[in-house]
Amino acid sequence: MGVSKSSFFTEEQNELASKLKALAHPARIAIVQYILKQKKCICTNIVEELPLAQPTISQHLKELKSSGIIKGSIEGKGICYCVDEENLSKTIANLQEILNEMKLEKDDCC
């Protein structure tokens, strides 16, 4: 159906899946890297950095923003985007927790 049965999973599982989904595209990873690379987060020129048309990048930015990975505020003529580092850190930590939580008394067989 292309629609995931999110209601059957926990809030945490859905939340983490959604954040990872926002990051799960090379263009969006490149965008996050580019924004972080700028010392200040004045982030015009993303369009010139990537081999994608302006509407496509705008769409990727929207996805990153709506998932909370980045935030943007109006800055004169353009928009200033920053990575929400706290949010991204938390996502990474959540993923790491899954791995850590279960690591005790493992008996590898594969």
Place this chain on the structure above:
Amino acid sequence: MGVSKSSFFTEEQNELASKLKALAHPARIAIVQYILKQKKCICTNIVEELPLAQPTISQHLKELKSSGIIKGSIEGKGICYCVDEENLSKTIANLQEILNEMKLEKDDCC
């Protein structure tokens, strides 16, 4: 087009995006959690654990396997799945690196 222009991005960006994509679904997160929860990695009964039909779970397992997040070997009648913890750890580390790499002399404006 629904097809990402992967050839324009770096190997690292494509690789990370692909791993994150494999994890970016609540059912697949639940599967990884369930496999890790078992002390031994004898992993039948996944079908009974999740509210999804057997072919659907088989498909999710295939995706996790082909991206290297889990590995499976034949174990009698069934199949024994394990999380490839090294691989998963590396994915998390790669994501963390992106965040760390750029953290020096930041000037937050958002």
Place this chain on the structure above:
DNA sequence: GATTAATATCGTAATATTGCGATATAAAAA
């Protein structure tokens, strides 16, 4: 107020994902 520049939205085409019933396969058990 018209122009320019930066970004967003709309509409649409191509492709991918999700889910499952039906069916196939493969190994153990009877």
Place this chain on the structure above:
DNA sequence: TTTTTATATCGCAATATTACGATATTAATC
């Protein structure tokens, strides 16, 4: 060797994603 059990694959329908041209919006600049 038939049956049972566990898992995979096929085929399909519904929906989502990716990409972009055309166009709209918004704010600075002239």
